[in-house]
Every structure is written in C-alpha cells, then in structure tokens.
Amino acid sequence: MSAGTHTGAGLDERGARRRYVAVSALFWLPIGLTIAPMVLLFTERGMALAAVTGFFAAHSLTAAVLELPTGGLSDVLGRRAVLAAAGLLNLGALVLLGLGTTAWPLALGMALMGAGRALSSGPAEAWYVDTVQAAAGPEADLRTGLAKGGVATSAALAAGTLLGGGLPWLLGLGPDLGARLGDATGGLVLPLSVPPLLGAAVEVAYVVCVLVALPEPPRPPATLRAVLRDVPVTVRDGVRLAGRDGLVRRVVLSAGAAGGALATVELLTPGRAAGLTGAAESGAVLFAALACAGFVCSALGNQLAPLTARLAGGSGAGVLAGLGTAAGGLLVLGVTAAFDEGRGAGAAGALAVAGFCLVYLGLGAAGPNENEVLHRRVASGNRATALSVQSLALQLVGAVVGLVIGRLPGGAAPWLVGGAVLLAGAGLWARPERSGARSPDVTHPRAGGG
Template identity: 75%
Template sequence: MTRALDIPTARRRYVTVCVLFWLPVGLTIAPLILLFTERGMTMAAIAGFFAAHSLTAAALELPTGGLSDVLGRRVVLAAAGLLNLAAITLQGLGTTPWLLGLGMALMGTARALSSGPAEAWYVDTVHAHSGPGAELRTGLARGSSATSAALAAGTLLGGALPWLLGLGPDLGARLGEATSGLVLPLSVPLLLGAAVEVAFVLYVLTALREPPRPAATLRDVLRGVPATVAGGLRLGGRDALVRRVFLSAGAAGSALATIELLTPGRAAALTGASESGAVLFAALACAGFICSGIGSHLAPLTARLAGSGERAVLVSLGISASGLLLLGTTAAFTGVGSMVLAATAYGLVYLGLGAAGPSENDILHRRVAGAGRATALSVQSLALQLVGALTGLIVGVLPPGPLPWLLGGTALLAGALLWVHRSGPTPPTPAATAQPHTVPSFPSTVGSDPRQSDDGQ
C-alpha cells in the first residue's frame, strides 16, 4: 500500500466487513439447534457440539491474536472466513455427530481468528492516515452497530426461511428427497450463510489493503506468536486502564452468559410452550441486537455527555447492570406488568453493553502499540469467554428464580464500579504511537497509568 486509505473509506470498508462476517452467524442462530435435532442428535450430543465450539475458541484466542500481529490482518481474517465457510457447510449438510462436531470446532477456530484483525486493521489504517491521536470511537461505534444489525437481520431471516419453505405444499419434503436428505428446510439459512462467507473472503482479500510486513518465516511465526501472547498478558498486569478494560469484558461475559442461558426457559414459561417460547426468544434476541446497535451508535454522544470515555463506560455498564438486576427482581412475578418490565430490562442490558463497547475499545487502542493490537483484543475476548463460561456453570446449578439473574447483574455492576475512581484525562501513552508493521511484540514498558484524552476529539 503506497498511500493510506482516507478515514471515511476505511470506515466504510470496516463496516462492510463487520456485516459480511456476522450476517452468516445470525443466519444460524434460529435454525441450528432445531436442525441438529432434526438430524437425530440428542440434547447431550448438541451440548457437546457447543462445548467443542467454546473450548476451541478459548484455547486458540491468544495464539491466533498473536498470529494476526505477526502475519497481518488480512490473511488471518480471510482464513477465518474460509473456516467459517467450511463450518457452516458441515453444519448445514452434515448428518453424523462427528461431522457436526467438526463443524462446531471449525467455527470456534474461526471465532478465535476473527476476534481482532478487522478492528486492528481499521485502527492501523486510521493511525497511518491521521496519526495516533486520531478519533477512533465513531468508526468503532459504527462497526459495532453494523455487527448488531447484521445479527438481528440474520436472526429474523434465518428463522423465517424454513417457515416460508414450509408454506408450499410438501416443498420441504421434496427438497429433502431431491438431495437424499442432505438439504432440509432448516439447512437453507446455513447454506445462504455459506454463500455470504464466500463474498466475505473475496471482499477481505480485495478491499483491506495494508502495508507490506517484513517477510515472516516459519521460525518468525513460531518465535513471534508466543512473545506477542506473553506481551498481551503482561500488558494487562502493568497498565491499570487496560486491566479495567479486560475486567469489564469479563463482567460483560458474565452478564451475557446469564441472560442467554436463562431467557429461553423464561420465554417458554411465559408463553406456556416450547415452540411459542422459541418464537418469543427469537424476537427478543433480534430486539437485543437492535438495542445493542443503538447503544453502539450512541457511544460517541454518550462519551461527550459524560465528559470522557471512562465515565461513558461507567454510565453504560451501570445502565446494563440495572437492566439485569431488574430482570432478577421480576423473575418471581407473572402478569402483563412484569412482562413489560422484563422486556424493558432486557433491552437496557443490550443497550448499555452496546454503548460501553466502543468507548472501552477506544481506551484500549490508545494504550496498546500497533504490533500487539490484535493480541490485546484477543485477551479482551478471552476474558469475556472464560468468565462467561464460569458464570454459566454456576448459573446452571443455582435454583430457578431471581438468584441466577442477580448473580449476573452483580458481576456487571462490579465491572461498572471499576471505572468510578478516575481523575482527569491526559494524553495517551507513547506506547500507543508505535508503528504496527514490525514483527512482533509488545513494548517492554508501558506508562504507569497515564490518563488519556477520551473526549472523541
């Protein structure tokens, strides 16, 4: 790349990448478990499939972040798309447990590969064009909003397509007969997602220009990835602001695990049947994505009104925690009033999390050198996943009622309180000015805790 992309172009390409990557994921949300059941899988087997996904993503989160910092953003992001393509195809067409389990493990690998490169590419590009002090929050907010919109649209489309195919006389049966049972109506959203993945890979390879990196041999990769991973872990230990970002991600993971595990059962209890509960859950999931997108879109305004990005995180996580605590207090009640309160609280959880994310990541990018940016994002994602998994295990053994909800709400409230005791902003740490084009690693020292300007200017 001889000349850095201008910021509006980089922003549009980043938003497009977010949409193309997350739309296929949204298409799988509604039909996936039902498709596995239709293939004859037991609930124990399905739980094993999802465990394969989660464990693979957690195990590879840090190594793949380091790989992006060593080899480049574009090649790793394209690899994530190819793995997602293979995963969704196996899930849509697979008929045996080992194929379906392999598909979920490949999706977990793709999730780990994708957790940092696109955002790191956007930040690298903005810094190359306007310097390390350039405003990031607006682009990050638009990318987060685009992700939420893609998930919401995919969830609705993925739930509607099988239903629409069932409207025609015996259309679903004819489809299965023509493909010897490989393609069912529930498979169609996944196959559509696979087609979108092809477009995603082609777009990444053609649109995400980045400067050439030093030629990386196998020895460079093997030596550079562990060094970058270790640097990411050390950064959280040395820099108080980065540590708060990581801990806040863990609190968000606890909240998401709580709400995602408990909402389907609560929806079924409200409607009186699993089928109607599934429809209500799909509607709630879509509404949650929309609220998250609205929150992300409002993140720059929230930071301006709050006076800094740090106070914006405090306010946003506080709103989200209040929603989850309200869900807990209404869990023991029935009736129209409690349902309205619960739906409002559900929206507040996602609205607050959506508003907090861009400000948290703006803070993170101002503290981390370009050579370790994707790794830092992977550490953040790992914190979310690991704390979420632990919370899920605890929630699973707690008695039904308000207590499990209150556990997640308390964890999120603790994440918000991390941002209470802060003083005025100061310029970003010099480490954030490091260029992202060297192999590999984090700077050996980071400022003790300098405050950075987070007013969005």
C-alpha cells in the first residue's frame, strides 16, 4: 500500500497540523462545556444519585463496547466519515441532555455520547499522521503536531469547563431570569441546560469542519457485506499487532497505567476538595478550578513533549520522564492526604495542588511521545484500530483501579495505589528502545484482497 493511500492530497505538514488542531479543539470544547453542569443538571431534573451513576455507566459501557469495532470502521471506511458520524451522535446526545426531563432520554443521551467518544477515538490523529507521512515521508516529524493537537484538546477542555460552569451562574444572577427561561420553554431549558445546548451548536461547526477540512482520496464503494467482513479482520490484526510488537505493547500498557492514574485523581479529588473547604458547594467550585488547572498543565505538558524527548534522549525516554513526573505527583497527593486536617493543613493543601498539577503535566508530556512511538510501528491500515486498543486499555485499567480504590479506607492508601500503577507503567520504558525497523505492516484488508 502506498504512503498516500489514506491521505488528503495537496496538504503540506503545516496545513495538516492546522486542520488537526482545529478539529481537536472543536471536538473537545462541547465535552468541556458539560463537565461542570452535567451532574447538577441531572439532579435539577429530579434524578436520584443511583440514576445519575447509571447514566455515566451507560456512557462508559457504550464507549468500551464500541471502541475496537469503531476503530476498525475508521480503517475500513475512512477517517472523515467516522469523525462526522461522531459529531452527529454527540449533537443528538447534547440536545437530549439539554432538553431531557425524564430518565430514558438522559440515559440515551449519555449512551450516544459514549458512542460518539468511541467513534472519535483515533480517526483524526490517524488522518493527521497519514497526511504528514504522505507529504514528507515516513520519517516526517510527528511529535510536534501530536503535541499541538494535545494542547488544543486541553485548552478546549479548560475553556469549556470555565464557560460551562460560568454560564449557569451568570444566568442565575438575575433573580427572575432562570425562571423566565424555564417558563418560556415549558420547563425544557434551565440555566444548567444552556452549556450542553451551546455544545450542540459547536458540534454543527465541528461536523462542517470535518467534512470540509479533512480531505481524503476516493475510496472504493463499501458494501455492508464488505464492512461486516473487513472490520473484524482489521480489529483482529490490530490486536495481534499490539500483542506481538514489544514497543506497541509498551504503549498500550502505559496507556492503561495512565488510565489508572486519571481514575484515581478524578474519583478522589472532589471529595478531598469538599473536605478541605468544609462544604460540598465550595468544594465543587474548588474542584472546577483544579480541573481547569489540570487541563492547562496537560496543555503545557503537551507543548513540552518534543523538548522532553530531546533532553531525555528519545521518545521512549520522554515517556519515562513524563510518567515518572506524574507518578511523583500522585505520591505527593498520597503523602499530603494524611495532613489535610490539623496544623499542617495549609502547607499540605499547597503541596497537594502542586502534586495535582504534576500529574497532568507529566501525563501531557508523555502522551505525544507515546503516540509517536505507536505511529512509527503501525501501518496506515491499522492506525485507528491501534489507537482504539490504546484507548480501551486506558478505560479498562481505569475502571479496575477505580473499583480497587473505592474499597480502600481514606487517607494515603488510595492515592498510593494509583501512584504505584503509574510507576509500573513508567518502568516499562526504563529499557532502551530498540532502533530497528518497525514491525511488519498489517495491511488494510481491502489492499490485501482478503
């Protein structure tokens, strides 16, 4: 298969990078808009905690079940079609979440968002790598563009979190504004509904951007029979590659370790913030501020990823440095958890914030270096599938670690479990990378005539 088989003709490296950055930002901005208001919107609609956790389970399970098949679908049908479908699913999801008043529309909205998340996992990055390698050859610099895409993602999440948390508050400043809004729409639109509905409008721009800005060469018409045949073959070949290639296996396992670290932080930080401030409401404000700071630190880490690799001596060493930094941040969070109350609470709180920022800074620096290693080892025909395998590892290990730490007593122990998992992931990169040729390409099933 030629290098340009799956690429957009006529784009140079800089043009491809700009379009990849724009698509990354537009996809994640609507997600960021929902981070702060979503749980509160569900409770405002009268949903009990059990129902709320069920909604999030619907999202996670849908994303996990569809992760690999949708990655294979991108490798068979093309990047642009799958990304546009992800945007349309998210558009429908955000409308349901913004306007739904009963459990079934809200659960369906979360499931649709999970499906959109699975569809979006990999195709944009695969399009970027394919396009750059077609323009500049297989040894083209990938790390800079991957880093900038990570910066755009983190910046969009940070901006969305601030905007999504601030808009309902601003609408609530007028004593009758929220009530008038609800009365005018028959109770469908509340102040907390505005962020997801704004996100739905952004999704329209995202779909247009994908269809216009991500050119791909014409593909042979795909029949339903061919898709049903080729997608499982592509998934099987991608999973086999992850199993037999040592470097790809390191990427997948260290992604799982990162998932464990993120689960630890996301599950434990809200309660710890509420404990530090003394109330759930003020704790929620502190958590929103910390989440925004985390996204900013992740963006900074992404930006520093190329420099980290140069200073460390290669992409693998850059991953080791990034994951080691993040593990250090988790260990700081664990140690300071014992001092959240009492005379040392102020200093412990400041150190905990520093540890929190180190986690996201380190993970941000590791990500582009991990993915550069991955793209050097994986052929175009299985690139999105390999990214889906990586994403699935992150989700599954995160779920397992979450279940483990949920059964542990409070204090340092849960944080230290997350830190130990991440240290194990960093240790995978302590061995030097082999500099030989990448493993044999797994060709696209159509190209191979299978």
